[in-house]
Amino acid sequence: MQEVLPEGAVIRKLWVGEVAIYREHVLRLDPHSRRNRFGGGVSDAYVEMYLNVSFAGDAVVHGCFIDGALRGAAELRPLGSHRPDEAEAALSVEKPWQSHGVGSALLSRTLLAARNRGIRRLHMACLADNHRMQQLARKFDAELSVEFGSVIGEVATSRPTPMSLMRELLTDGHSLATAMLDLQSRMLRG
Numbered sequence: 001m002q003e004v005l006p007e008g009a010v011i012r013k014l015w016v017g018e019v020a021i022y023r024e025h026v027l028r029l030d031p032h033s034r035r036n037r038f039g040g041g042v043s044d045a046y047v048e049m050y051l052n053v054s055f056a057g058d059a060v061v062h063g064c065f066i067d068g069a070l071r072g073a074a075e076l077r078p079l080g081s082h083r084p085d086e087a088e089a090a091l092s093v094e095k096p097w098q099s100h101g102v103g104s105a106l107l108s109r110t111l112l113a114a115r116n117r118g119i120r121r122l123h124m125a126c127l128a129d130n131h132r133m134q135q136l137a138r139k140f141d142a143e144l145s146v147e148f149g150s151v152i153g154e155v156a157t158s159r160p161t162p163m164s165l166m167r168e169l170l171t172d173g174h175s176l177a178t179a180m181l182d183l184q185s186r187m188l189r190g
């Protein structure tokens with residue numbers, strides 16, 4: 001999918017030391033977007049606790065920086081050893097930058113990261129009235145189902161290939177040799 005982003009936008013992974021800028025981004029969300037992000041109204045203290053936990057785990061967080069400031073983020077959170085090939089994704093884009101392609105670009109990078117980590121199903125939960133998120137999930141061929149007042153979007157990913165690994169590594173600026181070794185060891189394990 002072609003990425004169309006606002007001028008000056010750069011997407012890259014966030015590192016552990018960047019929890020503070022992630023927190024500032026989430027705290028800047030307007031109340032409606034914050035409610036949609038967390039599936040209900042949450043306090044600043046909850047946001048703080050949630051982000052510390054998410055950065056301590058094995059989540060992969062992509063950020064969209066516009067003119068150097070973090071304006072959008074997407075979390076990929078593996079569901080754990082009991083469901084090793086499944087993960088959930090959660091997105092946030094600050095209101096002035098919504099509907100400019102940022103969410104689509106972040107979800108595209110998240111799906112690539114999921115694929116390259118052997119995740120076969122990506123779940124996205126949102127409130128039933130969050131039509132914007134449902135539209136975004138549909139763009140990526142998600143199957144939508146309604147559960148207890150929420151809408152769950154599920155996207156199936158393909159198996160990783162050298163090409164998909166290379167795409168992620170090139171965007172990360174990592175070496176190709178590491179990618180090939182990683183893929184080889186995954187194939188030997190599988």
Ligand SMILES: CC(C)(COP(=O)(O)OP(=O)(O)OC[C@H]1O[C@@H](n2cnc3c(N)ncnc32)[C@H](O)[C@@H]1OP(=O)(O)O)[C@@H](O)C(=O)NCCC(=O)NCCS
Pocket residue numbers: 032033034036037038089090091092093094097098099100101102103104105125126130131132133135136139
């Ligand atoms: C949901 C969200 C991540 C979407 O991000 P975004 O940057 O606005 O999304 P995009 O601009 O890439 O648009 C994606 C699709 O959404 C749909 N969309 C965009 N604006 C819309 C609007 N105002 N109403 C309904 N659908 C809309 C379109 O189908 C669009 O696809 P298109 O560009 O091909 O037309 C963003 O609105 C957001 O952060 N909302 C608050 C938090 C949230 O709801 N998170 C999701 C639950 S975890």
